[in-house]
Amino acid sequence: MSRRLALNTAGFVVAALVVAVLPRFISSYHALEWANVGIYFVALLGLNVLTGYSGQVSLGHGAFMAIGGYTSAILIAHHGVHDVWTIPLAGLVAGGAGLAFGLPALRLTGLYLALATFAVAVAFPALARKFERFTGGNAGLVLTLHTNDWLYYLSWSIAGAGLLLGWLVLATPIGRSFRALRDSEVAAISSGISPALYKTLAFGISSFYAGIAGSLVAISTAYVNPQTFPITLSLFLVVGLAVGGLGSLPGSVVGAILIQFLPTYAAHVSKQAPQVIEGAILVGVMLLLPGGAAGLFRLVQSSRQP
Amino acid sequence: MAALLEVENVSRRFGGIVALDGVSLDAGENEIVGLIGPNGAGKTTLFNVVTRLYRPDSGALRFAGRSLLRTPAHRIVRRGIARTFQNVELFDTMTVRENVRVGGRYGDEALEVVGLAPLAGRLAASLPHDTRKRVELARALASRPRIVLLDEPAGGLDHEEVERLATLIRRLRTELELAVLVVEHHMNLVMGVSDRVHVLSFGRRIASGTPAEVRNDPAVIEAYLGSAA
Ligand SMILES: Nc1ncnc2c1ncn2[C@@H]1O[C@H](COP(=O)(O)OP(=O)(O)OP(=O)(O)O)[C@@H](O)[C@H]1O
Ligand SMILES: [Mg+2]
Numbered sequence: 109m110s111r112r113l114a115l116n117t118a119g120f121v122v123a124a125l126v127v128a129v130l131p132r133f134i135s136s137y138h139a140l141e142w143a144n145v146g147i148y149f150v151a152l153l154g155l156n157v158l159t160g161y162s163g164q165v166s167l168g169h170g171a172f173m174a175i176g177g178y179t180s181a182i183l184i185a186h187h188g189v190h191d192v193w194t195i196p197l198a199g200l201v202a203g204g205a206g207l208a209f210g211l212p213a214l215r216l217t218g219l220y221l222a223l224a225t226f227a228v229a230v231a232f233p234a235l236a237r238k239f240e241r242f243t244g245g246n247a248g249l250v251l252t253l254h255t256n257d258w259l260y261y262l263s264w265s266i267a268g269a270g271l272l273l274g275w276l277v278l279a280t281p282i283g284r285s286f287r288a289l290r291d292s293e294v295a296a297i298s299s300g301i302s303p304a305l306y307k308t309l310a311f312g313i314s315s316f317y318a319g320i321a322g323s324l325v326a327i328s329t330a331y332v333n334p335q336t337f338p339i340t341l342s343l344f345l346v347v348g349l350a351v352g353g354l355g356s357l358p359g360s361v362v363g364a365i366l367i368q369f370l371p372t373y374a375a376h377v378s379k380q381a382p383q384v385i386e387g388a389i390l391v392g393v394m395l396l397l398p399g400g401a402a403g404l405f406r407l408v409q410s411s412r413q414p
Numbered sequence: 415m416a417a418l419l420e421v422e423n424v425s426r427r428f429g430g431i432v433a434l435d436g437v438s439l440d441a442g443e444n445e446i447v448g449l450i451g452p453n454g455a456g457k458t459t460l461f462n463v464v465t466r467l468y469r470p471d472s473g474a475l476r477f478a479g480r481s482l483l484r485t486p487a488h489r490i491v492r493r494g495i496a497r498t499f500q501n502v503e504l505f506d507t508m509t510v511r512e513n514v515r516v517g518g519r520y521g522d523e524a525l526e527v528v529g530l531a532p533l534a535g536r537l538a539a540s541l542p543h544d545t546r547k548r549v550e551l552a553r554a555l556a557s558r559p560r561i562v563l564l565d566e567p568a569g570g571l572d573h574e575e576v577e578r579l580a581t582l583i584r585r586l587r588t589e590l591e592l593a594v595l596v597v598e599h600h601m602n603l604v605m606g607v608s609d610r611v612h613v614l615s616f617g618r619r620i621a622s623g624t625p626a627e628v629r630n631d632p633a634v635i636e637a638y639l640g641s642a643a
Contacts (some may be wrong), residue, residue: 295553
């Protein structure tokens with residue numbers, strides 16, 4: 109146990125150093141790409157709490173990112189709030205929305221829950237257009253510009269904090285209850301764990317992360333409109349999660365890298381049909397790594413045990 | 415003295431199947447009670463109803479004199495009722511210690527009772543079947559319940575392991591002052607440890623009494639022969 113803690117700490121420190129010096133070696137354009145990786149990482153951390161740890165599938169996490177993104181955008185554009193201060197608020201608003209959604213969603217499991225969350229993500233752009241007075245409708249909202257390096261350090265500081273917070277939460281009895289419900293719901297219930305409480309809580313925590321990621325998207329693109337959070341974003345998040353590994357927080361980095369760079373790479377390989385290349389690579393990766401890249405690492409680890 | 419656990423006239427159906435048909439039975443404080451019956455008799459359903467995982471269609475459930483019907487499933491353990499499952503339900507991604515700590519505050523003490531303290535750091539998924547069954551029992555004990563419901567604790571165990579299980583069940587009563595309600599197909603085990611035995615067949619209670627009484631009851635013999643034929 110303490111050896112794992114030592115390994116995790118060492119890994120975290122090394123990774124933090126790499127992240128800190130990386131901008132010195134890459135162009136400003138690439139710094140923005142890596143800032144996006146940090147943002148997706150935050151979103152995947154949250155999705156991991158929901159799917160990887162508490163076993164609930166969401167195909168609509170882009171909607172909770174959108175709630176966070178619009179919360180920040182409205183506060184910045186309409187109320188002149190400094191953008192950094194809107195980040196925690198965006199997390200809280202989206203987290204509240206997650207709690208509100210998680211409660212009725214308790215009645216849904218598996219595929220039905222996935223479909224319900226998908227419906228939310230599909231409906232969101234229409235909602236954003238309808239409340240034009242706040243959201244700016246299709247024209248969107250224009251925000252403050254920042255340098256790419258500033259965005260890079262902002263998103264990665266938050267990603268680092270998000271990772272630590274995630275580890276902390278999951279190490280408490282709350283995290284243990286999530287895992288218990290995922291591993292055996294009947295045994296968890298008979299051990300005194302309320303599925304309603306913890307499943308809703310997982311939705312809230314997960315949406316909090318999504319809201320923060322959405323806020324970062326708004327701040328880094330300095331603009332939001334209904335297409336900033338398309339339905340494909342939700343689907344990419346799920347694939348990124350599976351690739352990074354269900355139930356491994358650091359593994360989510362791998363998923364985040366995939367989400368950011370796969371579309372660019374696919375477009376590079378084939379100008380005509382980038383989606384085909386994307387699809388082929390995704391299927392290939394999922395087939396090769398059932399349980400995700402982190403699942404593979406865990407296999408390697410456990411084979412070393414006595 | 416009133417019984418600790420009272421099941422009164424409980425029925426439960428699943429579609430056309432009547433899994434429990436007006437079943438009444440009880441278990442006293444510090445008593446070891448066996449619950450036997452052919453496959454599909456309703457034994458596991460009874461456990462699921464008592465632990466509130468299933469709602470009874472009718473009937474009453476009382477524990478220590480108070481109804482269980484207003485207690486949600488996740489509060490049952492706080493009322494003093496803990497259980498194990500026929501198909502071992504462990505938290506496979508957790509260690510043995512984490513498993514029993516989910517069970518309650520006295521997890522470490524429970525590991526000592528079942529003799530698993532040396533394996534506390536092992537991953538539950540990595541353990542052999544009989545050890546997994548003991549982890550499950552320890553998890554049930556971790557809340558310091560007043561009664562444990564054991565669903566086929568001897569399932570899949572070899573002769574020696576069953577002997578050890580019998581000793582362990584007796585110790586639960588003497589050392590931890592628990593009541594035990596045990597579902598088993600292993601007749602030597604139930605008859606050996608139980609003070610009283612209830613017999614279910616097709617959702618009805620067809621007999622109750624001491625092991626000797628039940629063993630010689632014509633209705634019981636009939637139920638078992640009928641199911642074997
Ligand atoms: N969730 C369920 N849905 C539908 N039918 C069920 C359900 N649970 C139990 N049954 C049915 O109720 C009847 C009683 O089942 P139960 O599992 O209680 O029997 P049992 O006495 O525990 O049998 P065994 O000794 O084989 O474990 C069976 O016909 C079973 O198929
Ligand atoms: Mg059964």
